[in-house]
Amino acid sequence: MNKKVARSFFVVSVLGGLLTAAAPPAQAAPTCFGKRATVVGTNRPDTLEGTAGPDVIAGLGGDDNMYGFGGPDLICGATGDDRVVASRGVDKVAGGAGHDDLDGGPDADKLYGSLGGDWMWAGPGNDYLEGNAGADVLMGFYGADKSYGGDGNDSFSDHENYNDPVGYTDYMYGGAGNDSLDARDRPDAPGASAPDYLYGGAHTTGDWCSGEANDVFRECENSTRY
Secondary structure (H helix, E strand, O other): OOHHHHHHHHHHHHHHHHHHHHOOOOOOOOEEOOEEOOEEOOOOOOEEEOOOOOOEEEOOOOOOEEEOOOOOOEEEOOOOOOEEEOOOOOOEEEOOOOOOEEEOOOOOOEEEOOOOOOEEEOOOOOOEEEOOOOOOEEEOOOOOOEEEOOOOOOEEEOOOOOOOOOOOOOEEEOOOOOOEEEOOOOOOOHHHOOOOEEEOOOOOOOOEEEEOOOOEEEOOOEEEEO
C-alpha cells in the first residue's frame, strides 16, 4: 500500500468512526403502565382505537381521543387535553398532563389523573379513582368505589344506588385543598343504604361532606345529612 492510499484509508476510517459515534440512539418504544404500547399516537391530535381484546394504548402529544373497546386495556395520555373511553373490561387509565376526561366504563377500573383539573367517571363496578394535582371531579357509580382527590379543590360524588337494590360502601379521601364530598344513596329505600366513609383531609378549613345518616364523616369542617 503506497502512502497516498494509506492516508486516504486513515481519513475514511476516522470519519466513519465519527459518523458512527454521532448517530442518535434509537428511541425507546412507548409504554403504558410498564407495558409496550400496541397502539401509539403522534405529537398531534389523534383518534386511537383499541380492539375487542386487550390493548396497550399510548397517546403521546396532542389532544387525543382514545377508545379501548373490549378487553382489559391499559390507556395512557400524555401532554394535551385527552378524552379516554375505556369501555368494557378491567381497565387502567392515566390521563397525563393537561385537563383530561376519563371514562372507565363498566367493570372494576383504575383511573389516574395528573397535572391539571381532570374529570373522572368510574361507571359500574368496584373502581379506584386518583385525581392527584389540580381541581378534579371524581364520580363513582354502582359499586364499592375508592376515590382520592390529592392536591387541589376537588369535587366527589357517588350517587350509585338510585336504581340498584344493593347498597355499597364507598370511600372518599379529599386530601389537600377545600373539597366537596357527596355520598347520597337511593332515597326510595334508605334502609338498604350501606355506610360510606368521607374524609375531608387535614389542615384545610373548607371541606364539605354530604351523605346519609349512617355515613361516617372525618375531618369535614362543614356537613349536610340527607
